[in-house]
Amino acid sequence: MHVTMDMDNTRRPKEEFFKAAHLNDTNSMKALLMSEDFDLCVRGDLEETILHTALFNGNKEIAEFILDRIPALIDEPMTSDQFRGETPMHIAVLKQDMEMVKELLNRGADVITSRATGSCFVPGEDCQCYYGEFVLSFAACIGNEEIVRTLINHNAPLDARDSLGNTVLHLLVLQVEASHIYSMYELIMSLVTEKQQPSLDCITNNDGYTPLKLAVAEGHMEMFNYLVEKQKKTYWRMGTISYCTYDLTSIDTWEDQKSVLDIITKSRDTKVHKFIETKPVKELVQQKWISFANKYFFMWMVSYSLYIMVFTAASLHRPLKPVPQGQFGEHVIKIQKTLVESYQTKEDYLRLLGELITVVGALIILISELMYLSKIGLKNYLANTSNGGPYPLLLICYSLLIIAAVVMRLLSEDEEAFPMSFALIIGWCNTIYFARGFKTLGKFSILIQKILFGDLMHWGCLVFICIIGFTFAFYILFLTLDLADYPYFRNFSMTLRTTFELMMGLLDIPLPYDKPTPSNVFVIYILYMLFVYLLLLNLLIAMMDDSYWRIISEAELLWKVQFAAIILLLEQRVPAFLKVRSGIPGSSLGFDDDKWYIGVEEILPETEEETSAPTQKYYNIKWDRVRKNLGKIINLKESAESTRL
Incomplete structure (x- = not known):
């Protein structure tokens, strides 16, 4: 996406500077710059300088001439609310004008502190593009690798954070529709040392999100998988079977209260919930459940059941x-x-x-x-x-x-x-809450919850209004009659109860058939039964049926999220000395770091194995032990065959 400005708004009859810059009139520009009658720092309607105008119109000759005559304009920002902070370097990057970028850099343009903070460049109603304020972020989001390399070589900071705390890596995560973000991410990480890469990946924005966490919060599945795969290490491989380790930093909740798991369980977005089925999140949840959560969950369930039984016995x-x-x-x-x-x-x-x-x-x-x-x-x-x-x-x-x-x-x-x-x-x-610990019961618990607090509440509000109206109608009709013959309508509260029972079909209209009743009562009764009993009750059945088929498709996914939420709840409330950290320390795997990993066995298709094998890295493979174990397997197989013979 490129930001464009209608430069016709900047041309005013008395401002010959902008006219000359816009028309690429070199002779007029030289004459004006040499004249003492004009303000060299004049600004247009959008508070742009003549250098901004020349760069927007792609007039390199005029731009260079302006820089020769007025060098101070090189870092002069626009000051309007919409384009505040936009410098000539920002414009050159947006135009992807490599020659002008190099020219500005050679003349000492600032690529470290220049920030475009106008409403056009920050999230809001007037935002046309959110590229992160800094020049390097603009270049990365546009996808020009040559400009990015040049800016980094001129010390453009990779760890610079904009007003929302986002770095250039965060900005790449936010460019969901861009096809270049993966190659650009690779390029940026390749331009720093291996020791610097973890520190860049761990920078958090104002919401506490690293690039990996931000991908989850935004529901950017492909970016999440890409970042996770970058951190994956293959511990050993035999044919198409491999044992891979995934870095649990930012994913596990251990010592991180805003981890990927927390984001998934606290979100109300279905796109975010889908991350519960990705690697290594799925494996981490399963390991947490097996290692400690299952026994404490069942202890919690049994203790609550016993507690409610004690309360019931005391009440009885x-x-x-x-x-x-x-x-x-x-x-x-x-x-x-x-x-x-x-x-x-x-x-x-x-x-x-x-x-x-x-x-x-x-x-x-x-x-x-x-x-x-x-x-x-x-x-x-x-x-x-x-x-x-x-x-x-x-x-x-x-x-x-x-x-x-x-x-x-x-x-x-x-x-x-x-x-x-x-x-x-x-x-x-409340014992239904514990149904979420079981797959089949958990899905039905979600269905009950969704229907009860969705369709039933909306339908109940509508029915309540109708019942109140008909209750007043019945009550007014029976005020003039002998209430001794009509005890079910003797006061308003009794009439309301009778009306509700009529709606549910629990009784017929309670009238003495041996005495005459006004025809108006029967008219109101027929209208009531048609509208409330037939129409609204069948509407409720139809709504519940529609909700069932709509919710059942996502019930299993939501149950998995609830299942993970239970594990995190137990992890928060169980005393520290009873908790067990999930995963494997990097030191035991031979990795030179203090991180924790989770191991996952993967089976790759043969075609994928052939293409990926040359680029794989292997860590601490005990080939002698592998050969020895293979020999044992072969011997066992031969002895088994000889026994059959």
Whole structure:
């Protein structure tokens, strides 16, 4: 992409400088430059100098003449809001004018600190291209290798960071549609020493992303695979079978709270979720699960199940006593005991133990969830399906209900059954969270979650409005009738309940058929059944069916992300002395670094093996041991054949 300017806007009748520069009128330009009547630093409508104008129009002769007469313009930037900071060197690079680039460099043009920071060059509504502000970044994003080589030879900094913290390598990652980014990346890395390459790859931008992490955050799969393959080392190879090691720097969450795994699990973008199936991310997640996460997950699941059972048992045996005869009528036969009466027998103290376990567990859940909420923010806490979706919020509600029940018990209130019953519902429903540890159940958990908080909530809002309207209609119609004959419509709350039961098909309209009923009631009833019962209920079924087939295709991918999120959650909450680092230290593989690697066995097609073999690097291959093992295999095979004979 090239930035273009309409230079007709810069030509004003009284500014002969710009007219001469635009028309390539060398004689007029020389005369004007020699004249004392003109301001040599005059600027156009876009705050450009005459040197900018000459370079935009490709007038090399005029540009060189201007530089001879006014050398100070060589690094003079444009000052308009749109093109602020753009120097003549930026323009020469954008025009890919190699001759002018060399001419400016020979004259001492600044390629180290010059930055184009106008709204045209930074992300925003007015941005035409984001090339990273620095001259070298402009050249790399355009893809001119000769200019890049020349600029680096003139000490253009590779580690220079723009206002967003992005280096030239970050900018290459962001050029998704460009075909030259891989060759340009290779070129830049080839122009620095091997010791400098890791430091360039590890520079983070303002968001804490290295080029590798940025490729994941942007969903740039091809760039991610390219960067990972660059870091891959082949440990040994036999035919088409090879054992490769992948660098876990920036990928593993160990001592890195903004790793590739974190980005994948915290993102809501399906393109980012697909990285969970790439090498070496897939292998790393599997190794984490096998090495430590599986046992702690099952311990967590079993302990929560036992905890909710204890709470249920304590709730079933809550302290009640018979009602004094005739005090609360014939329907209520038991009431809540006072606090003193609740703890007297051995059974009461056994129940007290279960209640204490319930309260302590609820406090632990509340504190841990609030700490997690403050860490990731309310938006990510509620909206991110992979990190838990509604389940963390349900846990907070559960804890608050338990605390409310405790307060009511201490105050000897009779209504403690209300928060306790809701806590039981939430506590048992939250066990569905552990379904994500199993592939089949995990996918159904996602379907329930998506449908419940998607289609059902939207449909419920629409139905609620309709039910309220028809409830008022029924209530007004029955106000003039004898409500003793119509007990299901005796007040608004009872009418609302009746209307809901009619919608669900739980009963027919409750009318006394031995007495006349106004025809208006039947008209409203028919309209209600047609609109709400037939139309809206079938609409819900159709929506849920459509959602099922739409979600099932991505449910497995989302389950894998949730599976990884569980592992990371356990890694954060399990004490440090119980955690095991995944991978292999580089020292044990014979690599001269302190990095960690993960080994992956790969089987390549024979054609790929033939083409890639000459360029492969091998590390610490024990050929004597390989030959010895091959000999054993051959001997075993021969002995097995002789035995069959």
